[in-house]
Amino acid sequence: MGALCRLPGIGRKTAERLALHLARARPEEARALAAAVARVGAEVNTCARCRNLADRDPCAICADPARDSGLLCVVESPADLAAMEAAGAYRGLYFVLSGALSPLDGVGPGQLGLDALTRRAAEGVRELIIATNSTVEGEATADLVAQSLARPGLLISRLGYGMPVGGDLKYIDGLTIARALESRRRREPGGS
Amino acid sequence: MGALCRLPGIGRKTAERLALHLARARPEEARALAAAVARVGAEVNTCARCRNLADRDPCAICADPARDSGLLCVVESPADLAAMEAAGAYRGLYFVLSGALSPLDGVGPGQLGLDALTRRAAEGVRELIIATNSTVEGEATADLVAQSLARPGLLISRLGYGMPVGGDLKYIDGLTIARALESRRRREPGGS
Structure with missing residues (x-):
């Protein structure tokens, strides 16, 4: 129950309910969950190109020849990338930052991954679409990305x-x- | 209590609480409320120019010489106009439609007030900003307004x-x- 309690959004009561369910469930069920959880740690990796969570490298998006490799969309997190994909309107590639600028949480310009983004943007990208969130941190990050990546021939845009x-x-x-x-x-x- | 109950968002319980409060309150308090409610009916009118609720005609916005009379913002309701004003970013004038197109509720093209809008837009307006809501009805209304008001020399835009x-x-x-x-x-x- 202590282990369940550490999951985000799961408090003592929910953890208790889950633990009791697992205790009462058939043993195969608990084993299947344990195996699935173990697989997450073993199989989920990071795509070296876009830095999204993926089960192979390059990930399915980066490896898709039907996508427009001249468009690079910069997002804050894998969850934001998933939201963009679910919208179904974007056919380019992605780059996932390590969150947004947040000096109080120890995320400064050095932690975002701008060096990797600069290298990635040099690989045939014609438009960089900054899709950081519209929060204070997201805006500061957008400014920093726009300033750091500016070079002739690269169009930088914002949602x-x-x-x-x-x-x-x-x-x-x-x-x-x-x-x-x-x-x-x-x-x-x-x-x- | 029955009269209070007919107000929007006020159910039986809230009406009961309000009625008991008024019954217990000093008589002046109830009289002041009654007078204020009566004044709404007597003093609140509609501005003939923008069709917003107002206590005089033309209303304070239409009569303000500091506002740009070349900009006309079309909204669905007085509440939308109030939201635009509260945003504090707009310095032109307004026109309030009678809601949005909604054939099921009996609001067709004839009920919106397009004739009045067409006349109003002919009075020195250079840009018509359609600020209907981004709902299905609001979009249909925006299409209709854009089609009906189109004329050379009038720029029509949408939020x-x-x-x-x-x-x-x-x-x-x-x-x-x-x-x-x-x-x-x-x-x-x-x-x-």
């Missing part, structure tokens, strides 16, 4: 800000409204 | 879509990520 899809103006915060206003786009009749 | 400020990629829905990717912007080093 657009504005209204989330399905959003209702009266429930959206003022900063987002201001950004949406700033980033308004010309609309042709009939077009979107 | 930008994308990441809300403070947003974390892994918690943002896929459609919004796709829009943010679509509306990405070139980023100069050091700029924002």
Whole structure:
């Protein structure tokens, strides 16, 4: 139960419920879970190219010849990469930073992996899309990446800000409204 | 208590609590509330220019000479207008539609107030900013407004879509990520 308790989002009560379930379950069930957990440690590695979690190197995304290798999307974490992939709108490659700049947590410019990103961006990338989060740390990281990677011939872009899809103006915060206003786009009749 | 119960968001229990509070309160307090409620009906009108709720006509926004009368922002409701104003980023004028297109609720093109908007847009407006919500109804309304108001010399724009400020990629829905990717912007080093 102590081991379960250390998992994120699992407190004493949930750990107790899980432990009792495993104790009552058929032995094969507990063994299967133990084996799966052991496999995570043994088989999950990091792709040397994009630094995403992967079971092989290069990962399935980096190795996919159908993807546009001229586009490189920079995200903060594997979870952000998964969200981009789930959106299904991006057909380029990725680079996963080691989180966002956060001096208080000991993440400074040296810890982000900018050297590896600089090397990676030199391999035939024409556009670098910075997709760090829209938080204070994510913005600071975006600034740093844009400054560090700037070189002639490399287009650096940032995800657009504005209204989330399905959003209702009266429930959206003022900063987002201001950004949406700033980033308004010309609309042709009939077009979107 | 029945009258309180008809207010939006106030159920039986809350109405009971309010009614008991009023019954126990000093008589002046109940009278002051009654007078304030009566004043709403008597004094709140609609501005003939922007169709926002106002206590005079034209309203304080329409009558403000410091605002840019060449910009007209089209919103669905007075609450949306209030959200835009609270954001503090817009210095033009407004036009409030009668909600969004919603055939099931009986709101068709004829009910939105497009005739009044067309007349209003002819009064020295150079840019019409469509700020309807990013819902299905809001988008349909935006299309209709863009189609109906199109004329040479009038720039029609729509609020930008994308990441809300403070947003974390892994918690943002896929459609919004796709829009943010679509509306990405070139980023100069050091700029924002």
